[in-house]
Amino acid sequence: MENRDILVSGGGIAGATLAYWLRRYGFRPTVVERAPAPRTGGHAVDIRGTARQVIERMGLVAEVRAARTSARGMAFVDATSRHVARMGLDTFGPSGGPVAEWTLLRTDLARVLYEAVREDVEYVFDNAVTEVDQDEDGVTVAFERGAPRRFDLLVGADGVRSAVRRLTFGPEDRYVRDLDSFIALFSLDWEADLDGWQLMYTVPGRQGRSGRTAALRPLADPGRALAGFFFRAPGLRFDRGDVLAQKREVASRFENSGWEVPGLLERIWDADDFYFDRVEQVHLDRWSTGRTVLVGDAAYCASPMSGIGTSLALVGAYVLAGELFRAGGDHRVAHAAYESGMREFAHRAQEFARTSGDGGLMPDSSVQMWLRNQSVRVLPHLPRRLVGRGLEKVADTVTLDDYAGPTPHHTHHP
Ligand SMILES: Cc1cc2nc3c(=O)[nH]c(=O)nc-3n(C[C@H](O)[C@H](O)[C@H](O)COP(=O)(O)OP(=O)(O)OC[C@H]3O[C@@H](n4cnc5c(N)ncnc54)[C@H](O)[C@@H]3O)c2cc1C
Numbered sequence: 001m002e003n004r005d006i007l008v009s010g011g012g013i014a015g016a017t018l019a020y021w022l023r024r025y026g027f028r029p030t031v032v033e034r035a036p037a038p039r040t041g042g043h044a045v046d047i048r049g050t051a052r053q054v055i056e057r058m059g060l061v062a063e064v065r066a067a068r069t070s071a072r073g074m075a076f077v078d079a080t081s082r083h084v085a086r087m088g089l090d091t092f093g094p095s096g097g098p099v100a101e102w103t104l105l106r107t108d109l110a111r112v113l114y115e116a117v118r119e120d121v122e123y124v125f126d127n128a129v130t131e132v133d134q135d136e137d138g139v140t141v142a143f144e145r146g147a148p149r150r151f152d153l154l155v156g157a158d159g160v161r162s163a164v165r166r167l168t169f170g171p172e173d174r175y176v177r178d179l180d181s182f183i184a185l186f187s188l189d190w191e192a193d194l195d196g197w198q199l200m201y202t203v204p205g206r207q208g209r210s211g212r213t214a215a216l217r218p219l220a221d222p223g224r225a226l227a228g229f230f231f232r233a234p235g236l237r238f239d240r241g242d243v244l245a246q247k248r249e250v251a252s253r254f255e256n257s258g259w260e261v262p263g264l265l266e267r268i269w270d271a272d273d274f275y276f277d278r279v280e281q282v283h284l285d286r287w288s289t290g291r292t293v294l295v296g297d298a299a300y301c302a303s304p305m306s307g308i309g310t311s312l313a314l315v316g317a318y319v320l321a322g323e324l325f326r327a328g329g330d331h332r333v334a335h336a337a338y339e340s341g342m343r344e345f346a347h348r349a350q351e352f353a354r355t356s357g358d359g360g361l362m363p364d365s366s367v368q369m370w371l372r373n374q375s376v377r378v379l380p381h382l383p384r385r386l387v388g389r390g391l392e393k394v395a396d397t398v399t400l401d402d403y404a405g406p407t408p409h410h411t412h413h414p
Pocket of ligand 1: 011
């Protein structure tokens with residue numbers, strides 16, 4: 001097998017999964033992760049469709065299940081927290097609804113994946129790629145810290161703001177597409193029992209101003225919850241480094257809203273895990289150039305609101321590693337097979353996100369909000385064949401190959 005030494009930039013969902021499978025197939029991956037250590041907190045993600053099989057084939061079902069947030073589904077509430085309309089896990093099946101059966105914090109999933117590879121894969125924390133120089137025989141990579149190193153191949157699994165992508169494909173504005181919305185999130189102590197439901201409180205828009213939604217979802221830790229804020233703001237510019245200004249933006253957008261919003265906003269100022277970003281997609285004509293290839297959000301981010309990004313990252317990493325193995329390490333053959341294997345899934349996921357990604361969270365009027373609630377209300381009463389499988393159908397786009405024959409179960413190490 002050729003091209004055994006592979007640098008993976010980013011030890012998130014795609015990076016750790018890729019490292020696991022590469023190692024299992026006999027490659028020697030090295031992971032460089034910008035964070036100083038595995039992170040905690042953050043947002044929740046879903047594992048859907050064939051991505052569940054990836055977890056099964058890695059023997060990690062028990063670990064994933066143990067880390068799940070308790071989620072029974074999503075409920076739209078009125079100002080008194082009464083459920084006005086809701087979608088339970090049974091509405092679209094275990095992995096098709098807005099909240100999936102396997103929902104857990106991104107950091108918990110990243111930790112489970114990291115635990116599965118840490119003994120067998122070199123992980124370099126607190127460092128990042130700064131320069132990439134590819135030639136016929138390999139890739140020379142320079143780092144923020146330490147001497148340059150030479151690898152056979154380079155993978156950008158470094159998320160939506162991928163450095164590898166910037167260094168090899170050029171500036172972001174060529175392929176990052178703005179969906180005009182924003183998300184803010186932070187975790188907080190929350191004593192009231194949410195009973196497993198993710199609550200969504202929508203303030204409908206009027207007089208040309210679009211609607212907005214505040215949310216609360218339970219976390220695995222009893223007594224803790226995740227607060228969320230969703231709003232549309234085309235063209236809004238913000239400073240990534242100025243967290244206080246971002247908090248002020250959210251506070252002013254949600255000023256004078258009902259429900260629990262005033263209490264949530266009071267606590268925003270102390271939140272140390274506050275997240276704020278524009279909702280974006282990544283569109284590239286090709287995911288590889290020479291000896292470099294992109295996987296996960298770096299290549300095909302569908303938007304944080306799509307509920308499918310994690311499944312894309314898991315399946316994408318599995319397919320890329322498998323194709324490299326099948327091609328005996330020949331990156332030209334493998335990259336092409338990976339692209340053709342994943343294109344349709346990425347396309348369908350992005351289309352789903354673009355056309356229904358805001359999930360009715362920003363209705364322009366009370367009438368629109370009423371219509372949303374009515375359609376959600378009838379869902380459980382319709383025959384399953386009419387409701388469909390929702391996102392699960394998109395998440396099942398790829399049929400996983402068994403690249404190296406049947407995989408042993410109950411193993412935690414590659
Ligand atoms: C607010 C929010 C909510 C979301 N909600 C959902 C959801 O409900 N359901 C769902 O399925 N998905 C959701 N997603 C999307 C999901 O988190 C991503 O699709 C998924 O994490 C993609 O995995 P990844 O490995 O490609 O990227 P990431 O998980 O982002 O991992 C990238 C890794 O690269 C590291 N990194 C970044 N830059 C560098 C660098 N220069 N050098 C080295 N390392 C670097 C990062 O620290 C990180 O560890 C959400 C995303 C966000 C932001």
